[in-house]
Amino acid sequence: MSTFAVIARREIRLAVRNRSILISALIFAVWFPVMSALGVAAGAGEDATALAGGIAAIILPVGVFMGYIFCADAFLREKRDGTIETLLCAPVSLRRLWEGKAAGVAVPAYLMTLVSAAVTIAAVSTLSGALVVAEPLLILHLAVVVPVWIAAAAGLIGAAQLALGMRENQILGFVFIFGFIFLIIGLQGIAPGGPGLSLATEGVLAAAGIALLALARFIAGKVTKERIVRTIP
Amino acid sequence: MNAVEVRGLSRSFDGRDILRDVSFTVGHGEVFGYLGPNGAGKTTTIRILLGLLAPGAGEVRVLGSDLAVDDDARARVGVLFENNGLSDRMSAAGNLAYYAGLYGVEDPAERIDELLTLVDLADRRNDLVGTFSTGMKRKLGIARAILHRPEVVFLDEPSSGLDPGAQRMVRDLISELSRREEMTVFLNSHHLDEVQRICSSVAILAGGRIRAFDSVARLTAASGRPTVTVALADPGDRARACAVIAGLPFVAGCETDGDALLCTLADSGATPDLIAALVGAGFRIEEVRRSSRSLEEIYLEHVGRAEGGS
Structure with missing residues (x-):
């Protein structure tokens, strides 16, 4: 098994075993979409495409937030405990370590986001009486755009958590979340298809997600072991 | 070629000199004690040797390589920091299996069984590390550090926070490892009695400089x-x-x-x-x-x- 798979598998296992984070993520995955579903159902009536657009707009920020929640366990905890220092001595490059951890964060975050999407679709369908499950663009959104953005969020937040001190991380955590949400809203606004589900909007969001992932990889490559070690509390 | 070579090493943090022209060598198979008061720069030296921090001046080599850039050389080195490098939410065997994967240990199941028996934790192999005592975690940490049969192992304060019984157990374990596995042991310790019992040579670091560097026998006889x-x-x-x-x-x-x-x-x-x-x-x-x-x-x-x- 490659070192990437070894690291990712371990992070997934630890995420599954961390009850407090799982419960927090599950509460958010259910509570936030149920509350939002009321607004979506009221605003879009029985138009299945408009309902799917409303769901897509909710789910992407949920996915980003899930990435943030699971990052705290994979990157910040390792740093707070000091165990990251031992990992940095292993014959694995820092970039490979970051890739494995980011993937290990993205998988449970994506699965929890799918749970959230299922709850939202069920709630919206029940409230509106329209069937939105089979909307092809919504499936594309959930299968491509959402995982790319979760991976980008996990990668960027993870790299920042490795490079910054504990206090800076506390302050900047929410800056990242709101930054991502404003970016999503902004991209939906400037996309040729406008807000809601359209092939053009999905294309813009997917391209932006891939660009963010590339940016995260670039930043992770600039983080040094010295920077990480000197910011261990 | 020595296992560890440090020549003219200097390092400062925020304008404060931590290490000043530090030089010493550690031969293959030696158990070397690195002594000094708190804040003397012992952990900084280890971090520089392991490639975690860059030297300000001078040169360091472990097994002839710079560990900061040589992944292959890092695979031949083991390390135990004070936190043991273990996850509390994984079992003893799970923690070792993770590092076995990272270091590419051949036949990991057999090696893990062997080490858990050596450190007397075979019957706790499936228990979460979070349920272990400090001494048990330290023993498992040592097992983790030598899992991949390193040629050099760095132990940073291995007896710190342990009761006298556990300290003796760790001391005996280090002695046995250097004999049985023929490892070079770089021991950073405050326990002078421990160092005198198990180390063949020592360096004393104080005020950022090496104040004494010799075999224990010569140092005690010559004084x-x-x-x-x-x-x-x-x-x-x-x-x-x-x-x-x-x-x-x-x-x-x-x-x-x-x-x-x-x-x-x-x-x-x-x-x-x-x-x-x-x-x-x-x-x-x-x-x-x-x-x-x-x-x-x-x-x-x-x-x-x-x-x-x-």
Whole structure:
């Protein structure tokens, strides 16, 4: 098994075993979409495409937030405990370590986001009486755009958590979340298809997600072991 | 080629010099003790050797390589920091399996079984590490550090926070490892008694500089003249015996110490001559004990001198 798979598998296992984070993520995955579903159902009536657009707009920020929640366990905890220092001595490059951890964060975050999407679709369908499950663009959104953005969020937040001190991380955590949400809203606004589900909007969001992932990889490559070690509390 | 080479190493943080022109070497198979007070720069030295921090000046090599850039060389080195590098939410075997995957250990299941038996944790292999005592975590941490059969292992304060029984267990484990697995051990420790018992050579770091670097035997022998404590069968003979001894050419001095005589020899091999002279003069000897200075005395002398600014 490659070192990437070894690291990712371990992070997934630890995420599954961390009850407090799982419960927090599950509460958010259910509570936030149920509350939002009321607004979506009221605003879009029985138009299945408009309902799917409303769901897509909710789910992407949920996915980003899930990435943030699971990052705290994979990157910040390792740093707070000091165990990251031992990992940095292993014959694995820092970039490979970051890739494995980011993937290990993205998988449970994506699965929890799918749970959230299922709850939202069920709630919206029940409230509106329209069937939105089979909307092809919504499936594309959930299968491509959402995982790319979760991976980008996990990668960027993870790299920042490795490079910054504990206090800076506390302050900047929410800056990242709101930054991502404003970016999503902004991209939906400037996309040729406008807000809601359209092939053009999905294309813009997917391209932006891939660009963010590339940016995260670039930043992770600039983080040094010295920077990480000197910011261990 | 030495296992560890440090030449002219200097490093400062925020304008404060932590290490100044530090040089020493550690031979293959040695158990090396790196001593110094808190904040002396011991952990900084280890971090530089491991490639976690960059040297400000000078050069460091482990197994002839710079670990900061050489992944293959890092695979031949083990490390135990104070936090043990273990996840509390994984089992003992799970933690070892993770590192076995990272280091590409062949036949990991067999090696994990072997090490868990060695550190006496075989019956706790599936228990979460979070349920372990500090001593058990340290033992598992040592098992983790040597899992991939490293040629050099760095142990940063391995006895820190342990009760005397656990300290002894860790000490015995380190001695056994250096014998059985023929590893070079770089031991960073505050426990001078531990270092004196298991290390073949030491370096004393104080005020950012190396104050002493030698084998333990030479360091303790070279620090002052050898002394011999002689207990006579009749303590009343002490003053007369002292007068006889003081006139001998190989005796540098003699004084009474409680019920015994404390003789300082000018020649380290003169103990048999001293005994022969006392017996020849008609004194009956109860006990003779050679004493050299402890590593603790030498350490305190060097650290005190460094703190005094000399």
